[in-house]
Amino acid sequence: xxxxxxxxxxxxxxxxxxxxxxxxxxxxxxxxxxxxxxxxxxxxxxxxxxxxxxxxxxxxxxxxxxxxxxxxxxxxxxxxxxxxxxxxxxxxxxxxxxxxxxxxxxxxxxxxxxxxxxxxxxxxxxxxxxxxxxxxxxxxxxxxxxxxxxxxxxxxxxxxxxxxxxxxxxxxxxxxxxxxxxxxxxxxxxxxxxxxxxxxxxxxxxxxxxxxxxxxxxxxxxxxxxxxxxxxxxxxxxxxxxxxx
Ligand code: SF4
Numbered sequence: 001x002x003x004x005x006x007x008x009x010x011x012x013x014x015x016x017x018x019x020x021x022x023x024x025x026x027x028x029x030x031x032x033x034x035x036x037x038x039x040x041x042x043x044x045x046x047x048x049x050x051x052x053x054x055x056x057x058x059x060x061x062x063x064x065x066x067x068x069x070x071x072x073x074x075x076x077x078x079x080x081x082x083x084x085x086x087x088x089x090x091x092x093x094x095x096x097x098x099x100x101x102x103x104x105x106x107x108x109x110x111x112x113x114x115x116x117x118x119x120x121x122x123x124x125x126x127x128x129x130x131x132x133x134x135x136x137x138x139x140x141x142x143x144x145x146x147x148x149x150x151x152x153x154x155x156x157x158x159x160x161x162x163x164x165x166x167x168x169x170x171x172x173x174x175x176x177x178x179x180x181x182x183x184x185x186x187x188x189x190x191x192x193x194x195x196x197x198x199x200x201x202x203x204x205x206x207x208x209x210x211x212x213x214x215x216x217x218x219x220x221x222x223x224x225x226x227x228x229x230x231x232x233x234x235x236x237x238x239x240x241x242x243x244x245x
Pocket of ligand 1: 036
């Protein structure tokens with residue numbers, strides 16, 4: 001087994017990706033190609049820097065006093081589940097040390113390594129980017145059904161789930177899509193929190209640096225009214241603990 005994990009970037013004191021203070025590890029490689037991806041440099045499977053799980057663990061332990069009782073490590077990406085096998089000993093060690101583990105995932109990968117990793121995962125931050133299969137394919141390049149299936153499986157494993165919705169004006173902000181997304185979310189047992197992440201353009205300069213065209217250049221960030229409407233619809237459909245970031 002290759003114990004190396006390809007890392008794009010490590011954020012030492014993250015407070016946005018899971019409970020408490022966390023070390024957030026952005027892994028390299030993703031099977032999706034979201035039109036609005038703000039970290040397009042994490043998409044290529046090759047790239048980044050190779051680290052062993054022990055190196056990541058040691059780095060986390062050097063800042064453990066900041067974790068408190070709720071904090072720990074979040075593996076984000078890119079797509080962390082592509083590294084499930086190599087991440088397993090890291091998650092085991094983090095939990096043994098008394099800290100929490102989280103995955104920030106698009107839910108598109110499922111295999112027995114993922115299943116093993118979920119056993120040692122406290123929080124799953126699951127992005128479901130669109131509820132309409134046709135538009136989901138246009139927006140992300142992949143099918144929706146494996147992602148919904150992932151949500152069901154994580155729920156059956158009694159995982160603590162935070163659902164995330166990147167709100168993109170003109171793409172996934174119709175009343176119909178919002179109601180349907182929220183109905184699906186409300187049907188998933190174990191959802192503790194729902195985060196509405198307003199679309200932003202901070203990563204757009206990376207496209208030019210990479211010599212790629214940014215295809216959503218005409219999309220504006222959501223207005224306060226749209227954010228309020230989204231939250232209201234989510235509440236109407238029975239979702240609880242909704243946070244607009
Ligand atoms: S899933 Fe995340 S990392 Fe992958 S393309 Fe989409 S936004 Fe980018």
